[in-house]
Amino acid sequence: MRLIRVLLMVVVVVCVGLVALVLVLPGEKIARIAADQVKAQTGRDLNFEGDVGISWYPVLGISTGAVTLSNADWSTEGPMLTADSLAIGVDVAALVTGDIRIKKVEALRPDVVLEVDADGRANWSLFPETAATDTPTTTEDTPASGGLFLEKLTIKDARLRYVEAGTAVFDMANSDVSLDWAAPDEPADVTLxxxxxxxxxxxxxxxxxLPALLGGExxxxxxxxxxxxxxxxxxxxxxxxSQAAGQLTADVPNPDKVLKALGQAxxxxxxxxxxxxxxxxxxxxxxxxxxTTVMALGNTLTLQxxxxxxxxxxxxxxxxxxxxLDLSSFAQPAEADVPAQSADNSWSKEVIDASALGLVDGSIAIAASGIDLGDLTLGASRMAVSIDRSRAVxxxxxxxxxxxxxxxxxxxxxxxxxxxxxxxxxxxxxxxTLLSDAMKISRFAGKATAQASFLGVGNSVYDIMNTLKGSGSVDVGQGTISGIDLDRLLRSGVSGGGTTVFDSLSAxxxxxQGVLSNDDLLxxxxxxxxxGEGVVGLGQRTLDYLFTPQIKRDDQQGLAIPVxxxxxxxxxKIRPQLDKALGVDLEAEKERLKDEAETRAQQEISERLNLQPEVGQSTEDAIKDSLEDKAKSKLLELLGGD
Known part of the structure; x- marks a missing residue:
């Protein structure tokens, strides 16, 4: 619209100076008069190069060679308008009534620069405002004058540039513009x-x-x-x-094709x-x-x-x-979009481009009845995103x-x-259900309460993961682990199926610096x-953890199988620690078992010998005395004594 207004203003000035003289003056004289009129009215220089000719059929008009209209005096972008040629045709019959009806304006390969400086001045403001005079005028005092009307405008192969505060906003070449306007009180059709x-x-x-629009309304x-x-x-x-209000409708079958047509990635x-x-x-x-209703990526949203x-x-x-909300396409990016890992399977060291955080500020509130993240599924959700100077929360x-x-x-x-x-x-x-969706683990059941906080710094995933610091905790009430019965395994050594019912789990x-440590898993x-206790290298992607199930005993020496x-x-690598398989103190457990065996043996001998130890006498001494007595008795019998 700005381009059309600029061109019409130029045409108005040119035609006012040309039409009245076209029948009596040669083309060169017309060009000089037109240039003088433009200079007087706008302060801009209008230059014609080559011959200025007069056409008589099918419409009266003139044709020129190259045309140049100078820019505002504050601009550094060169001429505001240049064209290889310009042709203007008028309606001779309308001249009789005092009207100037322009049948056509044709411009070939024009180069138009629209510009706004840092102070808000526009280079298409061609006509300065005139101060009010002290003497009022009335309609009766104003002499009647004819109207000016443009019927058809055709621009071929134009270059359109828009510059704001010295920075080019857009620059498009090979553009065409046309205007068709049947009558002053009829709608005008514009094609760009x-x-x-x-x-x-x-x-x-x-x-x-169109007249109201060009008049600023x-x-x-x-x-x-x-x-x-x-x-x-x-x-x-x-x-x-730049004012507008109305109904907006957009139907885009393939957004990528539109971006390509706009010259975007x-x-x-x-x-x-x-x-x-x-x-x-x-x-x-x-x-x-x-x-507003938006349908995109398989989702329907309402928007304010x-x-x-x-x-x-x-x-x-x-x-x-x-x-x-179906966000599964974002949660599962295409293989080509996944950052490549290093040869040692570490995190990606590719620099993260986070410049998008600085494009806008503001806040967005989101409410959904559910969210599909691909592997994870959420219920009713309320979220908010706030961005302020490249920081998003x-x-x-x-x-x-x-x-x-x-x-x-x-x-x-x-x-x-x-x-x-x-x-x-x-x-x-x-x-x-959470572990089943997230990690395909379905044997662990129980209600959990967990919390965590973290912070990482760096320009790559590798840097962030290796600088992570934070803390957290997890507590699970009564639950089950299906597929294994730890109680039966530890008591009888029988592995296999079954279910472990636990009272609680906490850690x-x-x-x-990217290393997670835990020493109180229970x-x-x-x-x-x-x-359980050990460390997990979040940055280096390593594990070193000891998990120890143990039979409960008051002396804390129950059978254990550390892994x-x-x-x-x-x-x-998962390895049982066999040197600790009997408990906390292997040597103490051996001594305990030895003592138990000796005690049982002494009890059996006492029972067979029918011993009754004297007060203060040990079972071992009683056995020795009994054996000595029996040996003496047998020896006496052998010698024939009493």
Whole structure:
């Protein structure tokens, strides 16, 4: 619209100077008069190169060679308008009534620069405002004058540039513009064809009141944009000072094709996108969406949003409501999108581009009846995202998950290098379904309460994982472990199926420099308890952990089978610690068993010898005395004594 207004203003000045003289003056004289008139009215220089000819058929008019219109005196972008040629035709019959009816304006390969400086001055403001005079005028005092009307405008192979505060916002070549306007009181049709990447982007608009629109008023407007099979439609009111309000509709079968037509990189999204809603754009730069429905990535959302563009960065405030959100495509990225690991299977050292955190500020509230994350499924959820100067906080306000609740927040801060952190709490979450979905483990059941906090710094996943620090804890009430009966295994040595019923499970953890340590894991069963301690290298992806199930005894010397798990995450080694398989103190257990055996042997001998130890005499001494007496008796018998 700005381009059309600029061209019409130029045409007005040229025609006022040309039409009245075209019948009596040669082309060169007409060109000089026209240039003088433009200079007097606008302060701009209008130059014609080559011959200026007069055409008589089929319409009266002139044709020129190259044309140049100078820019505002504050601009450094060169001429505001240049063209290889210009042709203007007028309606001779309309001249008789005092009207100037321009039948056509044709420009070949024009180069148009639209520019706004840092103070808000626009280079298309061609006509200075005139001060009010002390003497008022009336309609009767004003001599009648004819109207000016442009019937058809055709621009071929144009280059359109828009510069704001010295920075090029867009620069598009090979563009076409046309205007068809049957009568001053009829709607005008404008068609604009842009080719930023070779494909046609067609903008078709119907302007209900073109004179009012060009005069700075807001007027009814309907427009359609077609590109790469997609359509964008607007029906409402608009003004040239960036005001608009009306119904907006968008149907995009393939977003990536549209991005390609716009000369942008593909996003990888080929699912259809649809939008229906009321849009309002103010001249202060505020964009509002109301009663808006968005269908994208298989989801349907209702949206209320305000975007403010008058600050250092756009500021977005939005509320989004949805049914069950399907985010599985984000949770399971394509193989090509997964950062490659190093040859040693460590975390990726590829630099993370977090510059997107600095594109906007604002806050977005999200409410959904459920969220599908691919492996994980959440219930009714309320979340919020707030972004301020490259720092984003993702708040989990109320998440229903696996029979319990999850709350917490995650933070990504890119103000002075990238850091990520957060804290999370889960209450009464059913571990069986959670572990089954997350890790394909279905043997562990029980309600868990857990919490954790963490912070990592670095520009790659490797750096972040190796600098992690934090803490956490987990507590599980009564539950089961199916597929193994630890009590039977430890008491009878029989392995196999069965179910372990435990009373509780608890542990705390600490994280420093990417290493998680734990020394108080406790799994409590009615007759068995299992303890654990060790470290997990979150940064180096290693394990060194000792898990020790043991039969309960008052003296803490019950049978135990310690198992050490160590090595890399990809190939951990699991080895029973056989030298500790009898308990905490192997030598003490051996001595205890030896003493028990000796005691049992002495009891059996006493019973066979029918011994009655005297007071203060040990069983061992009684046995010795009895054996001596028997030996003496047998010896006497052998010698024939009494």
């Amino acid at each position: 064809i842009l080719r930023p990447a070779g494909q046609d982007i067609t903008v078709s608009a119907r302007l209900a009141d 807001v007027a009814a407007l309907s427009a359609d944009v077609t590109v790469a099979g997609a359509t964008l439609a607007f029906d409402g009111r608009a003004g040239l000072d 593909a996003s990888g999204q080929i699912d259809p996108f649809n939008l229906r809603g009321q849009v309002t754009l103010t001249k202060e730069g505020q964009l509002s969406l109301r009663d 949003a305000d975007v403010f563009t008058d600050g250092e960065r756009p500021k977005v405030n939005a509320q989004i409501a949805a049914g069950v 993702f708040a989990l306000q109320d998440i229903s998950a696996y029979g319990g609740k999850v709350t917490g927040e995650f933070v990504a801060n890119n103000r002075n290098g990238l850091s990520v952190g957060g804290k999370i709490r889960a209450d009464n979450v059913e571990m069986k 705390t953890l600490q994280i420093e 799994l409590d069963l009615p007759s068995v308890q299992a303890k 050490r798990i160590n090595g890399s995450w990809d190939d951990p």
